[in-house]
Amino acid sequence: xxxxxxxxxNMAARASQGRGATVAVEAMQFLHPVKVGDEVTIYASLRNxxxxxIRVHVDVWSRSRFEKGSQKVTDADFxxxxxxxxxxxxxxxEG
Numbered sequence: 001x002x003x004x005x006x007x008x009x010n011m012a013a014r015a016s017q018g019r020g021a022t023v024a025v026e027a028m029q030f031l032h033p034v035k036v037g038d039e040v041t042i043y044a045s046l047r048n049x050x051x052x053x054i055r056v057h058v059d060v061w062s063r064s065r066f067e068k069g070s071q072k073v074t075d076a077d078f079x080x081x082x083x084x085x086x087x088x089x090x091x092x093x094e095g
Contacts, residue, residue: 028076
């Protein structure tokens, strides 16, 4: 889950052009276990930009090091709030 937050946070930082804080993780369900040694791939996509918040969807896939196919193991929406230099919510730049 921390790797998902890092991936979503990187996308949110690019979109907000600055710092932000995770304020919510919505609808996470683990579909399959990830075992030690599995290769994990994380995909993040921008869902929505509000006045001060950003929603990023994250999909996680894993592949056993001895297999060719991969499987989706979880997904979730991460919500971030853009922060100013004092740590207070700030309005996001347009476009």
